[in-house]
Amino acid sequence: MGLSEQIRRRLIETFKTEQSEHVQKISRGLLTLEKNPPAEQRTQILEGIFRDAHSLKGAARSVGVTAIESIGHSLEDVLALAKNDKINLSGDLFDVMHESLDAVGLVIQGLESGKSAPPKQVFEILSRLESAKEKASQQVEPEPDSESISVSSEDMKPESDADTVTLSTDKLNVLLKQVNRLLENQDKPKETISEKKTSKPAVPALPIQPTDETIRVSVSKLDDLMGQLSELLSAKIRSEQHLGQIHELHDFTLEWHKIWSDFRNTHEQFVRQNKHGHNKDVADLVEFSTYNQEQLRLLDVYLNELSRQYANDTMRLSIILSELQEEVKGLRMLPLSTITVPFERMVRDVARSQNKKVIFSVSGDDTELDKRILEQIKDPLVHLLRNSVAHGLESVEERKKQNKTEEGHIYLSAGQQGNSIVIKVEDDGHGLNLDAIRTVAIQKGILSEVEAESMSDAEAKMLIFRSGFSTIKMIDDISGRGVGLDVVRQQVENLQGSIEVESTLGKFASFTLKLPLTLASSHGLLIRVGRQKFFLPFSAIERLLQVNRNEVTTVQNKEMIIHEGKPLPLAWLEDLLELPPTSRSRLMFSVVIISASERYLGLVIEELEGEHELVVKGLGNQLAKVMGIAGATVLGSGEVILVLHAADLINLATNVQSRTHFIEGGYLDRADEPKHVLVVDDSITTRTLEKNILEGAGYQVTIAINGKEALDILDDAPLPDLIISDISMPKLDGFGLTEHIRADNRLCDIPVVLVTSLDSPSDKTRGMEVGADAYIVKSDFDQGNLLETIAQLV
Amino acid sequence: MESNNNDTDIFNLTFEWEENITPEKLAGIWAKRAEALAQPPPVEATGLTIHLLTFLMGAESYGIDVSFVHEIYPLGQVTLVPRTPNFVVGIFNARGKLISLIDLCSFLGLPNIKQSQENKIVVVGNNHLEVGFLVNEVVDVAKVYRNELASPFAGQATAQSKYTLGIGPEMLIVLDVNLLLQDPNLIVDQSKGNVDGFK
Numbered sequence: 003m004g005l006s007e008q009i010r011r012r013l014i015e016t017f018k019t020e021q022s023e024h025v026q027k028i029s030r031g032l033l034t035l036e037k038n039p040p041a042e043q044r045t046q047i048l049e050g051i052f053r054d055a056h057s058l059k060g061a062a063r064s065v066g067v068t069a070i071e072s073i074g075h076s077l078e079d080v081l082a083l084a085k086n087d088k089i090n091l092s093g094d095l096f097d098v099m100h101e102s103l104d105a106v107g108l109v110i111q112g113l114e115s116g117k118s119a120p121p122k123q124v125f126e127i128l129s130r131l132e133s134a135k136e137k138a139s140q141q142v143e144p145e146p147d148s149e150s151i152s153v154s155s156e157d158m159k160p161e162s163d164a165d166t167v168t169l170s171t172d173k174l175n176v177l178l179k180q181v182n183r184l185l186e187n188q189d190k191p192k193e194t195i196s197e198k199k200t201s202k203p204a205v206p207a208l209p210i211q212p213t214d215e216t217i218r219v220s221v222s223k224l225d226d227l228m229g230q231l232s233e234l235l236s237a238k239i240r241s242e243q244h245l246g247q248i249h250e251l252h253d254f255t256l257e258w259h260k261i262w263s264d265f266r267n268t269h270e271q272f273v274r275q276n277k278h279g280h281n282k283d284v285a286d287l288v289e290f291s292t293y294n295q296e297q298l299r300l301l302d303v304y305l306n307e308l309s310r311q312y313a314n315d316t317m318r319l320s321i322i323l324s325e326l327q328e329e330v331k332g333l334r335m336l337p338l339s340t341i342t343v344p345f346e347r348m349v350r351d352v353a354r355s356q357n358k359k360v361i362f363s364v365s366g367d368d369t370e371l372d373k374r375i376l377e378q379i380k381d382p383l384v385h386l387l388r389n390s391v392a393h394g395l396e397s398v399e400e401r402k403k404q405n406k407t408e409e410g411h412i413y414l415s416a417g418q419q420g421n422s423i424v425i426k427v428e429d430d431g432h433g434l435n436l437d438a439i440r441t442v443a444i445q446k447g448i449l450s451e452v453e454a455e456s457m458s459d460a461e462a463k464m465l466i467f468r469s470g471f472s473t474i475k476m477i478d479d480i481s482g483r484g485v486g487l488d489v490v491r492q493q494v495e496n497l498q499g500s501i502e503v504e505s506t507l508g509k510f511a512s513f514t515l516k517l518p519l520t521l522a523s524s525h526g527l528l529i530r531v532g533r534q535k536f537f538l539p540f541s542a543i544e545r546l547l548q549v550n551r552n553e554v555t556t557v558q559n560k561e562m563i564i565h566e567g568k569p570l571p572l573a574w575l576e577d578l579l580e581l582p583p584t585s586r587s588r589l590m591f592s593v594v595i596i597s598a599s600e601r602y603l604g605l606v607i608e609e610l611e612g613e614h615e616l617v618v619k620g621l622g623n624q625l626a627k628v629m630g631i632a633g634a635t636v637l638g639s640g641e642v643i644l645v646l647h648a649a650d651l652i653n654l655a656t657n658v659q660s661r662t663h664f665i666e667g668g669y670l671d672r673a674d675e676p677k678h679v680l681v682v683d684d685s686i687t688t689r690t691l692e693k694n695i696l697e698g699a700g701y702q703v704t705i706a707i708n709g710k711e712a713l714d715i716l717d718d719a720p721l722p723d724l725i726i727s728d729i730s731m732p733k734l735d736g737f738g739l740t741e742h743i744r745a746d747n748r749l750c751d752i753p754v755v756l757v758t759s760l761d762s763p764s765d766k767t768r769g770m771e772v773g774a775d776a777y778i779v780k781s782d783f784d785q786g787n788l789l790e791t792i793a794q795l796v
Numbered sequence: 797m798e799s800n801n802n803d804t805d806i807f808n809l810t811f812e813w814e815e816n817i818t819p820e821k822l823a824g825i826w827a828k829r830a831e832a833l834a835q836p837p838p839v840e841a842t843g844l845t846i847h848l849l850t851f852l853m854g855a856e857s858y859g860i861d862v863s864f865v866h867e868i869y870p871l872g873q874v875t876l877v878p879r880t881p882n883f884v885v886g887i888f889n890a891r892g893k894l895i896s897l898i899d900l901c902s903f904l905g906l907p908n909i910k911q912s913q914e915n916k917i918v919v920v921g922n923n924h925l926e927v928g929f930l931v932n933e934v935v936d937v938a939k940v941y942r943n944e945l946a947s948p949f950a951g952q953a954t955a956q957s958k959y960t961l962g963i964g965p966e967m968l969i970v971l972d973v974n975l976l977l978q979d980p981n982l983i984v985d986q987s988k989g990n991v992d993g994f995k
Contacts, residue, residue, distance in 0.1 A: 229892045229893065230892065232892060233891070233892040534875075534876065579878035579879060580878055580879055581878055619894055620894075621877070621887060621894060621896070622887070622894055622895060622896055622926070622927075623924060623925050623926070623983070624884075624896040624898070624925060624926075624927050624982065624983060624984065625877060625880065625884070625887070625896055625984045626983050626984060626985035626987070627984070627985045627986050627987045628877055628878075628879055628880055628984060628986055629879055629986045630878065630879060631877065631878070631879075634875070634887060634894050636889050636892065636894075640873065640889055641873060641875070641889075642873070642874075642875040642887055642888060642889050642894065643875070644875060644877065644878075
């Protein structure tokens with residue numbers, strides 16, 4: 003046995019947890035079956051426990067516990083027969099099956115006490131299972147019209163609540179304490195801050211067991227807890243807003259005080275004059291006024307106290323809440339070692355089957371990850387490790403020839419970097435042969451020869467993640483990579499993660515997976531397009547840029563900018579998501595560079611709305627998967643915000659055509675100097691509005707306040723490219739101005755646009771007569787309209 | 797003609813017309829017809845009852861089994877979800893839980909529901925799916941007998957008739973919510989290979 007005793011024990015430990023899950027599910031299923039459930043449910047349960055028996059068998063085989071493997075196998079046989087109605091599940095058969103589950107427990111006990119031989123009962127139970135199977139199957143006559151219910155595959159989804167997380171009681175205790183503190187805070191809102199300082203924590207520390215006691219809690223319960231917590235967070239935000247209202251109320255009484263103090267002298271005079279009560283009404287009024295004064299003072303005192311206490315309580319609440327949030331997030335976290343332990347065995351087996359020698363080392367496997375991420379990252383890691391052993395490492399002879407150690411090395415390392423978890427699989431094999439990769443890509447028609455030549459090494463190594471590349475056997479023989487890597491990439495990207503590869507030919511190859519710390523909460527930017535806001539996690543954001551439209555060029559009808567010396571494709575978020583188009587007549591654009599697995603995209607957005615940490619949820623069962631959307635989140639205000647999926651957006655960008663190109667549909671000729679527009683209007687509002695719109699679209703603007711001034715400006719060169727003029731203006735109106743321009747040889751070629759508040763046909767005709775080129779009515783005056791008109795003329 | 801299913805029998809009787817029909821024979825037909833028509837109504841208001849939540853969608857009133865109704869909300873903030881089929885209005889926050897809002901009319905191939913302040917959301921669900929239906933107005937909870945329901949739109953296999961359990965009193969269309977919720981077309985899944993499924 004090549005495996006050390008220590009590894010074996012760890013494997014058994016993992017297997018023990020896993021098998022108990024299967025055994026429990028099978029036993030629960032059997033109990034329900036015994037109650038003769040309706041046919042549909044029966045089929046579903048049979049499906050479920052059949053799968054569990056199968057998994058039990060598989061798990062047992064992988065750790066080499068043949069006794070349990072055989073039991074799992076026999077159970078699977080019986081259940082398969084039952085599924086196909088080839089066998090009657092009688093009471094006797096149930097007994098045997100239950101006893102076989104007990105036998106699994108016995109085998110586990112035996113393993114713990116170090117016995118390698120399985121207990122006698124196992125053999126007995128196996129033979130009983132066999133004979134019961136035979137006996138029962140003889141009883142069943144194959145009935146042609148048996149009530150077999152055909153169940154569609156939709157009905158056979160695995161039970162969703164089945165997965166659980168094992169929590170340590172320590173964590174639960176901490177959580178419990180915090181909940182108690184919250185309760186305490188609720189019960190005693192009047193408690194003053196000084197008292198709080200002196201009082202010791204009200205909850206005595208619960209005795210914490212030195213052993214790692216655990217409770218199994220279903221993940222769905224934790225999700226519920228997380229959901230409730232996010233509601234609590236929005237309640238906290240509302241409570242903070244109320245504090246502001248109390249402050250406003252207090253300011254209000256201060257104002258009242260000020261007015262009162264102005265009035266005080268008059269009041270005191272009245273009090274003195276009416277000491278002897280000559281006039282009853284006046285005396286009453288004075289008394290009321292005195293009463294008012296006293297009440298106002300009290301109100302002020304109360305409000306002051308209230309706002310002080312409220313501020314304290316809110317602060318306390320928010321501190322506890324953020325701690326609580328951290329704790330709840332932590333509950334879903336499990337160390338990476340939960341999945342890496344069986345890897346050792348797997349690497350060994352693959353190496354043996356290939357006659358290779360491998361030293362496999364793992365570091366940082368105590369790094370904690372969200373359970374859901376752990377589950378989904380297992381397969382990609384298995385894939386990468388297998389690839390490393392089978393295709394990355396050279397044979398022993400080859401290594402000797404290369405002056406390398408006989409044993410190949412494979413390193414699996416993990417650690418936290420900022421908001422991400424980074425897992426690296428590295429081997430010291432022959433690395434990626436980029437030339438071979440290029441050649442195969444050309445052979446398979448993925449690339450043209452010209453493309454392959456101009457392709458950088460960084461781009462070439464990403465080819466191995468392309469679908470279609472994976473099936474190529476050639477690449478295995480030549481460079482040793484490329485089996486199912488597109489699948490690996492997809493799985494990683496589904497987790498909002500990314501994968502990168504580094505390699506030096508003949509030396510090493512390393513694959514780096516970057517994954518979010520947790521799927522439950524995410525830190526990122528709120529962005530807005532049109533009227534809809536979206537959330538983009540920082541894990542997907544490389545940089546934020548302001549891009550001038552003049553920097554945009556097109557390559558093969560795709561818009562690009564040059565960023566840090568490299569072309570970066572651009573795409574409008576609203577085009578990718580098929581939202582209504584927004585105004586594109588600005589000069590500067592906000593661009594978020596997003597990335598997924600070394601592919602980059604400049605995402606053009608309308609506005610950044612700030613930074614947030616949010617609890618991300620799925621869109622629910624009905625919206626199983628929507629392209630471009632990773633999930634949704636609820637803001638403090640209760641507003642639901644969609645979370646963007648970077649890898650999807652990058653994929654979409656390669657397929658979706660921009661609806662308006664910067665250049666084609668844009669309003670400027672990029673090659674030229676900015677166009678010069680003279681705006682003539684006597685209304686400062688209209689002038690300013692027009693100036694802003696035009697400058698926003700990249701025009702250079704000069705202002706004149708009437709026709710006379712416009713002519714003065716036109717006397718001096720340089721001439722504008724276009725004139726926009728109001729009609730009714732003092733001194734010289736728009737018609738007069740146009741007439742002058744058309745009459746002047748030097749000016750007559752300049753296009754003139756008349757803008758008026760009236761849609762009067764006679765004005766329009768008059769405008770045409772004097773030689774205006776266009777006529778815009780202010781009532782349908784909007785950016786697009788104005789800019790389009792201008793674009794047609796200059 | 798002793799059958800209870802008088803509809804078809806009367807219909808069949810009309811086929812006994814011949815070119816040269818004698819008055820006696822005609823009288824016989826009339827008699828048979830009268831007899832068939834005189835049959836007591838086949839439906840007795842007994843048997844299985846269904847409790848229905850009734851609501852308006854467009855001009856029509858619909859009923860669904862209350863046991864599938866989870867909650868009713870006024871129409872509040874709904875977030876549009878891009879790149880989804882027409883029948884998906886969006887998603888909304890139901891006390892911390894996100895639920896899809898479905899325009900059932902659109903799903904059944906009828907004109908879209910007009911959105912207004914008065915709209916309500918009826919959250920329905922079975923074991924594997926929970927969605928909100930956008931409705932114009934929630935009317936009442938009513939009890940109908942299962943055998944009171946007339947079979948709908950004979951011969952028409954529209955999307956709507958597929959999910960209609962039957963037509964109740966006052967043209968109440970009783971929908972089979974459970975069947976509806978199991979329709980795979982209700983699920984939006986644009987995972988690899990399905991991307992163009994809805995375009």
